[in-house]
Structure formats: structure tokens, C-alpha cells
Amino acid sequence: MFTHTPLRLATLALLAAAALTYAAVAGFFGLEILAEIAILAILVIALDLVAGFGGMVSLCHGALLGVGAYAFTVAANDAGLTALPAMILAIALSTALAFVIGAVCARSTGIYFIMATLAFGQMAYSFVFQSPLYGGDDGLSGAPRPDLSALGIDLTDSRAFALYALLLVALAYAVAAATLRSGLGRSLVGLHHNEKRLRALGLTVWRAKATAFAISGALAGLAGCLAAQHTQYVSPGLLSWTVSGEALVVVILGGLGTLVGPILGAVLFVILKHEISALTPYWHAIVGLILIAVVMSRANGVFGFLETRLAARKPQPQVKEAKADA
């Protein structure tokens, strides 16, 4: 079950403080990177919710993000909606799509679940790539940023946009944490541990899985809207399975099933990507080697490693046991 340990709270506070400080002092390039981190952070929060806690390792989250980005762009450009209703519409579409995928894949587990989500993700990718309606492989441009001039905020300014992106990360985190603390979140963790038992307890398994997947899809859709607003351009590449694979890598590097770890992973991944790609065009190989090393070390990512180290150092408090019995 998901709890906010002191270490997790401290890491969150540290990340928030660092992000806000950086947003205040960084130049244009730094702010662009901050927005990029924020988009990836929302996506990996969404993925960790289902993969880390529910054991549903999804390779269609890139597609859910892409659907959100395209739906936002199309709703704003062609239907003439303003940014906020377009965002709501786009997120609703990703949510509905994720619910359907979750419901259909609910019976599959392990490698079959991975393959099934891959199939749905690639279906969406191929559809967008081939359909002339949505620009094909040229993509679409002209996604607007929300107009907050009534509040005196100009989101075309990169500093304001970075802060807005950080706010959305906080929102996504709050949604994920609230979901995990709710009855649904507990059922999800229970399903991961022992599906038969939860079934015997009377849980409608497919509905719980599909609902959790839908919430995750909503967050991925939100990340998509933010991505569209950030670059004001969407391409089919957003829906590709490699985006999902990269998100999974970030979740693993950060710490699967910790919710805080993947955010840390997103920060490290984007910074590493920019630092290494400045040095060598072969940065993917470095990321690959790091990934292999992390998985082979059997540590649960950077954050999981910290958690187990700290837990090993201090004696387990007795109170915890008593609480669990009560």
C-alpha cells in the first residue's frame, strides 16, 4: 500500500524546492528543460500508478499521451475551442480510451499484458500516422497555450509556462496519491499481490483494473496536452512505443512503485540526456548501459536503493506491527 514515508515527503519537498528555485533563476534553455522534465514526470507518475502498484506494465502510455496531444490540438484548431475546454475534451478522450484498453486487457497478465497494450498503442500510432486527417507523418502545429491574462499571467513567457507545468505535475501527483490511498488504490495493490483472493472477496476485477487504467490514462492525456502546449507542435512520434518504453525505463531508473522515485528518475533522465548528448551522439548506449546495470543490481532504481539502505540502517520500529494488527 502507498504511504508517505518521511523519506518520500523529504524528497518531494526537496524536488519542489529545487524546481521552484531553478524556475526562478534559470535562463530560457533551462526553463525549456524544466518543462520537458514536467511533461515526462506526469507521464511516469501515470505509468507508475498502474505498473508499479497494479503490476500492469503498459507499453501504450506513449500512445495515450499522443492521443491527448492530438485531441487537444485538433479540438483547439478545428473545433475552435479555447485551451481549457480543449484540454478537458482531450483528457476525457484519453481516459475513455484507457478505460477500454484496461477493460480489454484485464484478463491478460505478464508478457501478454505488455504485448496487448503494445498492440493498442501501435494501433493508435498507425492510425494517426496514416490518416491524412491529422497531418500524417508531418504532424500538426498551432496548439495554443491557455490564456491566463485575466489572472495577469502570460503563458507564452517560458518562466510562467515552466511554473504552470510544475503546477500540473503537483496536480498529477495529488491525483495519483489520492487514487492510491482510496479503496480503488488498495484493491489495485491487492490485485497485484493476489488476484484470486480479491476475486473471492467479491471485487469486480476487470472494473477495478480498467478504472485504475483510466485514471492513469487521464494523467497521460494531461501530459499530452502539456506537451502540445509546450512545443505547440504534435507529431506521430509522440505515440510511438519507444516513448512508452522510455517512460518505463525512467520509472525503473527512479524506482518502481514508489511514485516519488519516478519523478526523481524523470529529473535525472532529462538532465543526463542533455548532458550526455552534448558530449556524444551515442547517449542512448549510455542510457542502455545504466539501465542494464540498475536492473542487474536488483535495486529498485535510485530511490528504491535509498529506501532499502535507510531501512537497513535503522532498526524496524515495533509500533508499525501493532498498528497493522489494530
Next chain:
Amino acid sequence: MTTDLGFWVLQTLNALQLSMLLFLLSVGLTVIFGLMHFVNLAHGSLYAFGAYVAATLSGTLGYWGGFLLAPLAVAVLGAGLYFSLIQSQRRAGPMAQVLVTFGLIFVAVDATRLVWGDLPIGIAIPSFLDGQIALLGVEYPIYRLFIIALGLAILALLTLVLTRTQVGAMIRAGVDNDRMAACLGINVERMFFLVFVVGCALAGLAGAVAAPVLSVTPDMGLQILIPTLIVIVIGGLGSLRGAVAGSLIFGFVQTFGAVLLPTLSSVLIYALLAAVLVTRPEGLLPAKG
């Protein structure tokens, strides 16, 4: 167009050629999975490596030098991978395996870029396989017929080995129940190694024969990976018959989809995969009944 017999012959041959290429790749992957429960996403990278080795060697040793040595080189690489990564990840669960081999793809793509560069490499077809031949009223490239024949020959050989020899019986026993097979005195570890290396060699062979018809680029392994995975999931993980059925289904749906329903072609194969996973989650012809 569609009433012309030549059209159907041509497209059927194209579909068969794609199917046989996918068969060479998927058979190794699927038997490795059936036997070892190991998901090797880097299988496509082995195929790309085979293509590069074949392209490089064909310059000095001619086409057949590359054709014969590429599978060997890939088998040696596979053996190295087996002892460095695969063996220790055998019991680590599908998630860790997917991730380690996903990391390997990253490394492999950049390693090939580093050694061979970003530009596509061409490779010449040996002279007596070059050119076209008249077949049922259509002109068809001889080399593509050679791919079909090679695929069928490998299929026949594997069927023979798996169903008629003692090694084949041991492999089938291992796929069925590896613990029981070990109890009966079969050295399951050595068999795993053998199957893994042979699977790698077949991937290298696929790369070598594909090199002249496709361009040899660093991301060719990534491009073939998804079709290969679709083949083995549709067919049923771990079964030879499944790999054959999956390859044929993929080859025909892809080829005929592209000419008959061009706007829907790539959605079609994924829709088929989803339909199979929903109705028969274990695939059409699973290894275990």
C-alpha cells in the same frame, strides 16, 4: 487489377517471402521463450548484427562468405550474451528481462552506428540469384524465391530435428516441463544454451538473407522487432507450429492489406493481434495444451 491472376501470384509470393523472413526470426525467439521463459527484445538487434556482418564480409569473401559466417558470428555474440546477461536474468521475471534486453537494444543500435556509421549499406546479390524468372505468368526476382526456399528448408530441418531426433524430444520435454525434464537426467542448462545459440544463429541468418533486399541500417533491428513479437504472440509463445502460423498470418495480412486496403493496412495487423489476445490470450497454437 484484382481480377488479374498475375496480381494474386505476385502478392502471394511477396507475402510468402515476408513470412519466411519473419519465420527465421520468430522461431528462435519463440523456442527460447518456450524453453527458458525468457523474453529477448534484443533478438532484432542480433538480426541487424547478422546483416552488418554479412554486408561487411561480402566485400572481401563474396556473398556466400557473409551468408555462412554471419550466423556464426551472431552465434558467438549470442553465447557471449548468454554468459554475461541472460543466464543471470533467467529467473528474474519478465519485467527485468524486458528491461535488460531493452537496454541492450539501445547499446546495440549505438554500437552499430559507431562501427558502421549511420548510412545504409548495400550488398550485392550473387550473380546466379540475380535477375528475374517467369513464374505462372509473372516475372519474379530469383533472390526472393531463394528466401522462400531457404525458409521452407529451415522449417523442414527444424521440424525434423524437433520431432524425429533425441535432441528434439529433449527440447520438447523441456518446453513442456523443464523441472521434470531435469529430473529425467536431461542437462537442461546445456540445452538452454544450445537453443539460445541456435536461435541467435537463425536471427543472424535472417539478417544475412534480408540484407540484399532491405537496406542495412542501424535501426533495422528495432523495425523488425515489433512484427516478430506480433508473430510469436499470435502464433502462441513457445511453439514451432505457432511461429509458422503467425508468420504466414502476418505476411499475408500485411502484404494484402497494403495493396487492398492501403489506408487501413497497419491498423489491420494490430487489430488482429488485439483480437487474438482477447479471444485466445495464449495465442492460436500454444506450446502447452
